Amino acid sequence: MAASGLDERPDGTLACWWGAGFGDYESYHDVEWATPVTDDVRLYEKMCLEGFQSGLSWLTILRKRENFRAAFAGFDFEKVAAFTSKDVERLLQDAGIVRHRGKIEATINNAQVASTTIDEHGSLAAFFWSFEPDPESRPKRVDHETLMAMPTTPESTAMSKALKKMGWRFVGPTTCYALMQASGIVNDHLEGCAQRDRIEKLRGELVRPS
Numbered sequence: 001m002a003a004s005g006l007d008e009r010p011d012g013t014l015a016c017w018w019g020a021g022f023g024d025y026e027s028y029h030d031v032e033w034a035t036p037v038t039d040d041v042r043l044y045e046k047m048c049l050e051g052f053q054s055g056l057s058w059l060t061i062l063r064k065r066e067n068f069r070a071a072f073a074g075f076d077f078e079k080v081a082a083f084t085s086k087d088v089e090r091l092l093q094d095a096g097i098v099r100h101r102g103k104i105e106a107t108i109n110n111a112q113v114a115s116t117t118i119d120e121h122g123s124l125a126a127f128f129w130s131f132e133p134d135p136e137s138r139p140k141r142v143d144h145e146t147l148m149a150m151p152t153t154p155e156s157t158a159m160s161k162a163l164k165k166m167g168w169r170f171v172g173p174t175t176c177y178a179l180m181q182a183s184g185i186v187n188d189h190l191e192g193c194a195q196r197d198r199i200e201k202l203r204g205e206l207v208r209p210s
Contacts, residue, residue, distance in 0.1 A: 016189055043183060061098070079111075092104065106168075117163075152173035
């Protein structure tokens with residue numbers, strides 16, 4: 001990896017270093033990561049998967065994502081909210097996912113609490129996007145050094161605090177910032193990455209949920 005944090009691909013394209021080396025990782029970087037998301041089911045899914053990722057590599061979670069979707073009813077939070085202790089035991093036997101009782105129980109808990117969030121804020125999207133930083137508070141240049149020094153932000157800390165107050169679990173400030181990055185609430189593709197301008201255009205065209 002260059003000091004810039006950019007990886008040069010065989011065709012000369014520059015991309016963030018973390019997407020290099022694996023086809024599925026490169027595809028996630030190029031197509032999905034930081035693309036704005038305003039769908040409640042997908043936002044719930046992303047928050048849950050970021051929680052499962054804690055202590056693991058994102059590549060591990062990405063490669064198990066279809067298994068997670070099958071195990072958790074496509075992350076339809078209304079369906080997951082009805083899961084019982086029998087489902088917890090079933091999921092603990094599912095080798096296709098991360099078999100961590102606390103994270104499994106948090107996923108079910110968070111599905112149940114999602115309805116409270118929607119009642120208070122209109123939608124999960126409206127809630128999550130309400131923590132979008134003021135552009136003036138963002139770094140003038142998102143380079144490798146800046147990004148590595150920014151595992152959390154005041155906004156992700158505030159989001160975490162608000163979620164915990166409503167009863168969400170496994171939603172620390174780092175997890176919340178990872179959600180913001182993955183969902184396009186911030187654009188953390190590095191300066192020089194081929195995807196940065198594309199994401200900026202999408203964010204510029206987006207009608208924010210309210």
